[in-house]
Amino acid sequence: MLYPVMFFATTIGKTVSDFLVKNFPDQLDYEFTAEMEERLDKVAHRKLKWQGVLSKFYGPFARRVKQVEEKGKRVKIKTEKTGKKCPKCKKGELVIREGKFGKFLSCGTFPKCKYSAPIVNYFRAIRCPDCKARIVIRKTRKGREFYGCEKYPECEWASWKKPTKGMKKTTKKEKEKRTRRNNKRRREIEKKKAEMEKAEAKKKKEVEKAKEEEKKEVE
Numbered sequence: 001m002l003y004p005v006m007f008f009a010t011t012i013g014k015t016v017s018d019f020l021v022k023n024f025p026d027q028l029d030y031e032f033t034a035e036m037e038e039r040l041d042k043v044a045h046r047k048l049k050w051q052g053v054l055s056k057f058y059g060p061f062a063r064r065v066k067q068v069e070e071k072g073k074r075v076k077i078k079t080e081k082t083g084k085k086c087p088k089c090k091k092g093e094l095v096i097r098e099g100k101f102g103k104f105l106s107c108g109t110f111p112k113c114k115y116s117a118p119i120v121n122y123f124r125a126i127r128c129p130d131c132k133a134r135i136v137i138r139k140t141r142k143g144r145e146f147y148g149c150e151k152y153p154e155c156e157w158a159s160w161k162k163p164t165k166g167m168k169k170t171t172k173k174e175k176e177k178r179t180r181r182n183n184k185r186r187r188e189i190e191k192k193k194a195e196m197e198k199a200e201a202k203k204k205k206e207v208e209k210a211k212e213e214e215k216k217e218v219e
């Protein structure tokens, strides 16, 4: 069975698209792209020289890029107001921004003040059975919801099920099991992170090497 898949544009995506349409109307024009495609086809069939096609496009485009860089207005990405004051600078208002990993709290005066914090959803019906701190509704990295203690990692209480009033305290044995599991997970995450950093460093090195070789060829 096929499931319908829905795609949603993020605020950043919409903002970037609006910016491009506004500042590069010629390059994003339907007729322009259609004509370009035709010309590239002709280049592929050796009916046109690529140098001419490229220089015809590149001159006006480079000028436009420079103009936009110099005069284009910096676009403010839409934020949601919270009505709360920033706890760091005590001046700006806290706003909700959309980042790579979803929504987060941020100071309205950014980049002046760099305060940022995750958005916390409290589960208000009961408190943590182990330490009486508040319970937070969190999501795993795969998006599954769970309940966890606000004091994590000091208190590792967590539950997939909605907490209820009669919930028992975690026994010592269960606590040890939970700590072992969390430590294992943390080690795995750190390992993955280290691998990713290593791969990125390698890629960077390769890019630099390629650049240097290019330079040598030019000389």
Ligand SMILES: [Zn+2]
Residues within 6 Å of the ligand: 086, 087, 088, 089, 090, 091, 092, 107, 108, 109, 113, 114, 115
């Ligand atoms: Zn602030």
Ligand SMILES: [Zn+2]
Residues within 6 Å of the ligand: 128, 129, 130, 131, 132, 133, 149, 150, 151, 155, 156, 157
């Ligand atoms: Zn707790």
